[in-house]
Amino acid sequence: MKNKLFGTQAGLPASELILGAASFGQRRGYGAVMEDVPKILAAYTDAGGNFIDIADQYQLGEAEEIVGSFINHQRDNFIICTKYTRSSEATPSPVNSGNHRKAMRQAVDASLKRLKTDYIDIYMPHYDDGITPVEEIARGLEDLVAAGKVLYTGLANFPAWKASIIASAIPVTALQMEYNLSQRTAERELIGMAEHFGLGTMFYSPLAGGLLTGKYRQGAKGRLTLAGSANHQEDATTKAIIDELEVIAIEIGSTPGQVALAWTLTKGGFPIIGARTIDHLTDGLKAAEIRLSEDQVARLDSVSAITLGYPHDLLKTVQHSS
Numbered sequence: 001m002k003n004k005l006f007g008t009q010a011g012l013p014a015s016e017l018i019l020g021a022a023s024f025g026q027r028r029g030y031g032a033v034m035e036d037v038p039k040i041l042a043a044y045t046d047a048g049g050n051f052i053d054i055a056d057q058y059q060l061g062e063a064e065e066i067v068g069s070f071i072n073h074q075r076d077n078f079i080i081c082t083k084y085t086r087s088s089e090a091t092p093s094p095v096n097s098g099n100h101r102k103a104m105r106q107a108v109d110a111s112l113k114r115l116k117t118d119y120i121d122i123y124m125p126h127y128d129d130g131i132t133p134v135e136e137i138a139r140g141l142e143d144l145v146a147a148g149k150v151l152y153t154g155l156a157n158f159p160a161w162k163a164s165i166i167a168s169a170i171p172v173t174a175l176q177m178e179y180n181l182s183q184r185t186a187e188r189e190l191i192g193m194a195e196h197f198g199l200g201t202m203f204y205s206p207l208a209g210g211l212l213t214g215k216y217r218q219g220a221k222g223r224l225t226l227a228g229s230a231n232h233q234e235d236a237t238t239k240a241i242i243d244e245l246e247v248i249a250i251e252i253g254s255t256p257g258q259v260a261l262a263w264t265l266t267k268g269g270f271p272i273i274g275a276r277t278i279d280h281l282t283d284g285l286k287a288a289e290i291r292l293s294e295d296q297v298a299r300l301d302s303v304s305a306i307t308l309g310y311p312h313d314l315l316k317t318v319q320h321s322s
Contacts, residue, residue, distance in 0.1 A: 001048035001288050004080075006270070008198030010028040010152060010173050012121075014051045014079055016031050016265060017288055019044045019200060019281075020274040021054040032276045040275050041070045043225040047285050053176075053202065055126055058295050061088030068115035075117050081202070082111050083156055085126035099125045099132035101140040104165040106211030108149055116211035117317065122174050124154035131251050134162050145171075154199075157244065160189035167197045181212055181241050181260055181304040188308050201269035213257035214242050237304070244303045248296050254286070263300050292315075 006319075008016040019041070023031045032040065041052075052071075054063055058059065071078050084107030087097045097103055108123060123144060125137060144150040154174025155163050165174060175194045177186045180203070207213055234242065245256035252259070256313045260283060262270045275281035292300075307313060 001285065002046075003050070007063070007173060007194075007200030009171065010200070012079065012173075012200075013088070014048045014270060016270060016272050017049060017083045017181055017285065018051040018053050018272040019049055020080075020196070020204065020272040021052055021063045021091050021228055022058045022274055022278040023063075024054075024066045025059030027060040031059055032053065036278055038070060039278050040281050041067075043112075043278060043281055044275075045077075046311070050077060051081070051270070053081045053204075054116075055083035055086075056107055057083075057086035057126065060090060061110070061114055064088075064111055064114035066153055066315070068117065072116050078142045079121045079125070080115065081122035081154070081176075082115070083124050083176075084111070084128040085129060088114075098129045098266045099137050101136060102138045104137075107130070108144055109282070112149065119148060120150050121150045123150040124174060124176065125158050126157075128159060128162060132167045135169070137159040138166045141166075141169045153297050154202075156202075160193040162191070164193050164197070167193075167199070172197065173200060174202060176202040176204060176272075178205050178209045179264065180248040181245075181263060181300060182208045182238055184304060184306050187306065188312065201263050202257035202272055203267075203269045204272045206264045206273065208260075210257075211238065212242065212245060212260035214246060223226070240303050241300075243298055248292070248299070252290065252292075254290060255283065257283060258287045258290060259292070259296075259300075262292050263297065264289035264296050266292060 002016050003013040004016055006012040024037050025031050026260060044098065052067055054067055056064060084104060085097065085099055086092065087103065088110065089096060095102060096106060111120065112118060133225060141153040142311065146151065152173035153170065154172060154176060156176035163175060172311050175190065179186045210216065243254060245259050248259050249256045261271055265287065273284040
């Protein structure tokens with residue numbers, strides 16, 4: 001697996017595929033079998049991976065504990081990104097959750113303890129809580145950096161206008177967003193904003209919860225079915241995307257999921273690959289070896305294209321006519 005610089009605001013070399021640890025543990029009743037987790041982490045490391053994404057709410061803190069135990073004697077070899085907002089409690093009180101400074105301070109100290117470390121490489125709110133002023137979030141993150149508890153800051157699931165205010169106020173390094181062939185709306189504002197500020201972009205759910213592997217067509221179970229989500233149902237666009245993935249997979253001797261993941265690698269960001277089993281990880285890592293042709297990327301771009309909406313469509317018309 002290759003390393004590449006994480007954005008242009010830091011000299012941080014990061015592995016091109018990030019390991020997502022959301023399924024490490026079973027406190028929420030659904031996750032990786034405990035004896036498999038060290039194997040998954042070891043296989044990722046052996047493949048050259050150095051970047052683990054996590055959050056305090058994943059498995060109610062158990063995921064951070066597992067990662068902390070694994071990296072305990074090799075801490076400096078890893079980039080650890082963790083997030084706060086929801087807290088590790090099943091039913092957190094308002095003063096223990098959200099993006100305000102009290103929740104931030106409590107969350108970072110708890111994460112440091114679970115991770116068995118004295119610093120976090122990248123720290124970010126998990127989502128915009130809709131309440132905390134952006135100035136409070138910015139100054140709180142800045143204070144954590146000044147205290148040496150955090151090296152780099154980031155934002156996940158924030159609207160572009162709020163993210164840009166924070167990135168204008170303090171140094172921000174990372175932006176995490178959902179991005180895949182069936183969810184490209186980040187192209188409307190978020191990706192352009194990230195490019196403007198030189199942020200490293202982290203793409204979660206690059207396989208859309210397993211949808212882009214085509215497994216739900218065969219009646220298989222996965223994150224979407226187990227969560228009771230209707231998102232595994234194929235509309236016309238989704239059907240066209242998966243059909244094209246299957247065609248290209250045959251062309252290159254791969255799988256639809258590997259092709260979908262390889263497509264995200266052509267977009268300049270860092271896909272987060274979740275792995276509930278060692279087979280999930282092994283399958284995902286093979287995507288780093290795939291080199292899609294320009295024609296294959298163009299075909300996937302075309303079949304999954306979205307309208308950018310106003311004002312982008314208007315501006316494109318005006319600019320082309322001038």
